[in-house]
Amino acid sequence: MTSSLGSTDAIRVAVSTVIFSLRSCADGDRLMLPLVRRTRDPHLDMWALPGGWLDLSENLDAAASRTLIETTALKPSHLEQLYTFGDVDRSPTRVISVVYWAMLRSDHVDAHRAVADAPENVEWFDVDALPALAFDHTSIVEYALWRLRNKVGYSTIAAGLLPDEFTLTELREVYETVLGRRLDPSNFRRLLEGAEELVATDSFRTGKHRPARLYRHEALSVQSDR
Amino acid sequence: MTSSLGSTDAIRVAVSTVIFSLRSCADGDRLMLPLVRRTRDPHLDMWALPGGWLDLSENLDAAASRTLIETTALKPSHLEQLYTFGDVDRSPTRVISVVYWAMLRSDHVDAHRAVADAPENVEWFDVDALPALAFDHTSIVEYALWRLRNKVGYSTIAAGLLPDEFTLTELREVYETVLGRRLDPSNFRRLLEGAEELVATDSFRTGKHRPARLYRHEALSVQSDR
DNA sequence: CCAAAAGTGTTGCACCTACACCCATGT
């Protein structure tokens, strides 16, 4: 309340984002996230979460979007504040990091990775095989994973990892990848068919077997969360 | 990532706390929170959440505890980060507010209010009858209330509003006050008797009728949340 | 016709809700 107004000059505010996405693999999909190799001295050459300094005339959400575009060149399908980390010893200088987490559609990831002008020092890592990270970013990623797995249980955000249209089986496989366990196809269907955010289209995905109805993820304006 | 390192000097980091507590009233208890009358110019004389500037060598949690002690002179039974608010227009100068929420034991509140050296410009308000608040503090309180009511559903934090020992009926009344609806006594008992954090003591509260067993809230070291 | 995925039906269990009922105490 009182005190030290003058001593705050040295505190800087950063915004970082944990960006989740999927990559098809031999044994199903893998949950991946992009990391940036540091080019400056605190933890030079180590991998870190994408992020940057908060601009003076920029909302927090906008800063998260901007830094995301700077690294992935794409807008995420879901962006949400995670937590603010501000321990004194988390960096040599005093830095408060407002951390967001995001979901990227898999088709956007593929497009991004194919493009040559992708930032050179960005690389995608399997969440189960991360390198040592700079600062406290390892525990930040763990917390983001916990939140993702938690939220998947009571919402349809996981659809944000898929393209615009998808089958229920594809969506179930996403859930299985995120949660790390198999789900019963019939029960999964009933659970998600009841969800308001999921709308059935008239199209079908034809494949080796019986065609599967395509669904679309309807972003409802109602937000229960912040 | 790149850009404007120099422009961040003007961003200041504040820490505020929404402190919930109970006060006995004619018709049961009321949920209250302390507000501070502003003594400076942005929103001079309006009521605001207790808080202050983050010190350079102080963790976020520590800053929340400190500002809490400065206004209530007591440690809360539960203190948890709520959200970080950083919209550009929420204050005339650029201020990022890391907001916490806390629960105060009712006996501590009573003790505090009896003491004369309580800060002069602090007053307790019913959450359902708040005055106009400074900055975006009204929406912050609303969000904190939402989180409190939400968390009460799957944890025993509400016991943090009661003294060390309490009967299940007292705890149920707290839940009823927080949630704003009546709960079935017998079902409430079974639900909370299963909770690990609640331990039965050998003492009983003697009153007008059959003595009620006293319970104690065991703060488990496991924390599912952050 | 067969394999395999899409989609439906059914049963059983766990949990929650409502409410009837007994227990212990002060007056």
Add this chain to the structure above:
DNA sequence: ACATGGGTGTAGGTGCAACACTTTTGG
């Protein structure tokens, strides 16, 4: 004794997990 809150028992409902079953396609 009786009013009142403390505490237990129980029946009905809901929702989910497990799994048997039918449908529809490609080969």
